[in-house]
Amino acid sequence: MRKISYKRLWVQLIERDISRPTLKRDVNLSSGTMCKLNKGEDVSLSVLLRICDYLNCDIGDICEAVRED
Structure with missing residues (x-):
């Protein structure tokens, strides 16, 4: 079984000095x-693509599928 991890997204934000509230506001996230x-739960692909556009990166730069044992 695999689950989604957004650890790479949080690293990207830290490296770019972008806060989570700023991401929420700028990408217009609910x-x-x-x-x-x-919480590492599933979000729509369209949301992930909007985040990628905002950060000018690829989807693999913000999330990954990790094995859940």
Whole structure:
């Protein structure tokens, strides 16, 4: 079984000195979506692509599928 990890997203934000509230505001993310990202839950592909556009990166730079044992 695999689950999604957004660890790479949080690293990107730290490296670029972007706060989570700034990401939420600039990408126009709902509070529910931010909660899902924080909990490592599934979010829509369109949301991930909007984040990629904002950070000018590839989807693999912000998330990955990790094995859940």
